[in-house]
Every structure is written in C-alpha cells, then in structure tokens.
Amino acid sequence: MQARKIKLEVRNVQKTFRIRGENGEGEAFLRVLGGINFNVFENEIVSLIGESGCGKTTLLRIVQGLIRRDAGDIRVDGKDVTAPGRDRGFVFQQSTMLPWRTARQNVEFGLEMAGTPRSVRRETAQNLLALVGLTHAQELYPHELSGGMQQRVNLARAMAIDPSILLMDEPFSALDAQTREVLQKELLRIQAEANKTILFVTHDLDEAIYLSNRVVVLGAKPGRVKTIIEIPFGANRPDLPELRGNPEFQRIRAQMWDLIRNKAEDAPLAAAV
Numbered sequence: 001m002q003a004r005k006i007k008l009e010v011r012n013v014q015k016t017f018r019i020r021g022e023n024g025e026g027e028a029f030l031r032v033l034g035g036i037n038f039n040v041f042e043n044e045i046v047s048l049i050g051e052s053g054c055g056k057t058t059l060l061r062i063v064q065g066l067i068r069r070d071a072g073d074i075r076v077d078g079k080d081v082t083a084p085g086r087d088r089g090f091v092f093q094q095s096t097m098l099p100w101r102t103a104r105q106n107v108e109f110g111l112e113m114a115g116t117p118r119s120v121r122r123e124t125a126q127n128l129l130a131l132v133g134l135t136h137a138q139e140l141y142p143h144e145l146s147g148g149m150q151q152r153v154n155l156a157r158a159m160a161i162d163p164s165i166l167l168m169d170e171p172f173s174a175l176d177a178q179t180r181e182v183l184q185k186e187l188l189r190i191q192a193e194a195n196k197t198i199l200f201v202t203h204d205l206d207e208a209i210y211l212s213n214r215v216v217v218l219g220a221k222p223g224r225v226k227t228i229i230e231i232p233f234g235a236n237r238p239d240l241p242e243l244r245g246n247p248e249f250q251r252i253r254a255q256m257w258d259l260i261r262n263k264a265e266d267a268p269l270a271a272a273v
C-alpha cells in the first residue's frame with residue numbers, strides 16, 4: 001500500500017499567553033496548549049473538537065501563522081510555517097467578504113495581490129464560483145447575498161490561491177440549521193471534486209463526524225490531544241439526518257461526548273497520529 005502523503009504536521013506545539021493577574025493586577029500566565037501532536041494527510045478532512053476554551057482557535061491561528069507558538073514545529077508540505085502564506089487558505093465563522101467588491105471580485109482578490117493576469121483571475125474565479133454553486137451570483141455584492149451564499153464565496157476565495165490546506169474555523173456556526181446542513185453536504189462534494197485537504201474547527205459533534213475522515217479530540221487546561229478517532233464512513237456517506245440513525249454514528253458521538261465531559265479515560269494514541 002502506498003504511504004499517505006502528509007500535508008500538515010503539528011509537532012509538540014505549545015502556547016502560553018501572558019494575561020492580567022488576579023483582580024486585574026500584575027501579570028499571570030495561561031498555558032493554553034500543552035504539546036499538541038497530529039498530522040493531516042492529503043485529501044483528508046480532519047476536525048478539531050473540544051470544550052470551549054481548550055485552544056482550538058489558538059491552534060488554528062498558530063497553523064495560520066498569525067499567533068506565534070512558544071515551542072514545537074508546524075510544517076505544511078514539509079516546510080516550516082512561521083507566518084501566513086499562500087499554502088494555507090482560511091474560512092472564518094463570520095464572512096470576510098470585502099463589501100465594495102462583487103462575489104467574483106472578492107474571489108479574485110488574492111490572485112490580484114499575487115499579480116495574476118486579469119484573464120486568468122477571471123477564469124479561476126468563474127470556475128470556483130461554479131464549483132460552489134454561485135454562477136448566477138457572480139456580479140452580486142455581499143449585501144445582496146445570504147449568509148450561506150457569503151460563506152460559499154469565502155470558500156471559493158480561500159481556494160482561489162490553490163492552497164495546500166484549507167483551515168476552517170466554525171465556518172457554518174453562524175448559519176441557520178437548514179443552511180448549515182446544505183453547506184456541510186456541499187463541502188463534502190466540493191472537497192471530493194477539488195481534492196482539498198481541510199483542517200476544520202467545530203463545536204458541533206454531528207458536524208465533525210459527518211464531515212471528517214478523522215476527529216482530533218482535545219482536552220483542556222492545557223489543551224492536549226486526548227484521542228484521534230477514525231470515522232469509518234466512506235466517501236459516499238449518507239446525509240446527516242440518515243447518518244444520525246446509524247448505531248456506529250451514535251457510538252462515536254457518545255464516545256466523543258464522554259471524552260469532552262472528561263468521563264472517559266484518554267485513549268492511547270495510535271502510532272500514526
């Protein structure tokens with residue numbers, strides 16, 4: 001069997017924030033990440049879950065290159081990460097579209113910054129907007145788009161620079177339940193069509209199981225990897241409402257819930273994290 005290619009390596013990443021001391025006086029230290037280890041393989045979706053405050057967003061921002069780690073290594077395609085770069089694309093919880101640009105112009109933005117010729121930019125943006133199902137909305141401005149449509153544009157924009165990995169921080173959590181389910185399904189379709197590798201942060205256990213090949217469960221204070229769960233449903237997994245009735249889905253969900261509530265012992269980590 002061919003070895004899977006590692007896209008993202010996270011090795012012993014640690015972070016402590018300097019914060020105000022008790023009663024707002026002096027200073028104190030908050031150890032947020034206590035040595036995080038995991039890999040994301042090519043074409044995988046890996047989700048990070050864990051209780052609020054366990055450091056998911058901090059970890060994603062460190063991978064993004066926006067927060068400096070105190071120790072450890074992060075490599076994308078074997079290259080050390082020290083700052084934001086075109087090898088990583090981002091989609092956040094809130095839409096980050098530029099309000100004075102149309103959907104197409106928003107998708108073209110990163111390519112413009114990179115000096116890509118106009119005709120190539122336009123074609124790339126049109127292709128990506130078609131991929132995310134927005135051909136009809138290319139020339140609309142953000143205020144003319146629904147929240148779900150805006151997140152589709154943000155996804156197309158993140159993909160425009162053809163990053164090695166997409167980092168997504170709760171991208172659907174501000175959407176209503178119905179739109180969220182549509183976009184979750186769409187993300188699986190887009191990921192399969194475009195062969196993308198994704199690191200995905202979510203609070204939502206069902207979303208993590210439905211979208212992921214593997215789920216990294218983090219414990220808190222300091223954040224650490226409790227276990228990494230392989231999700232056994234293949235590429236043609238049923239839609240989430242149907243999957244929820246699957247006993248294996250329910251078993252995994254219960255296991256995650258126990259881990260997050262600290263009811264279960266940390267499971268031994270597999271060698272190939």
Ligand SMILES: Nc1ncnc2c1ncn2[C@@H]1O[C@H](COP(=O)(O)OP(=O)(O)OP(=O)(O)O)[C@@H](O)[C@H]1O
Nearest residue numbers: 017018019030032051052053054055056057058059
């Ligand atoms: N810049 C900062 N300075 C000081 N403390 C910070 C900073 N950023 C985050 N923290 C603290 O680090 C801890 C982890 O925050 P983080 O946002 O990474 O957690 P999270 O798991 O993403 O939480 P949630 O699920 O609620 O979004 C929290 O206690 C937070 O208050």
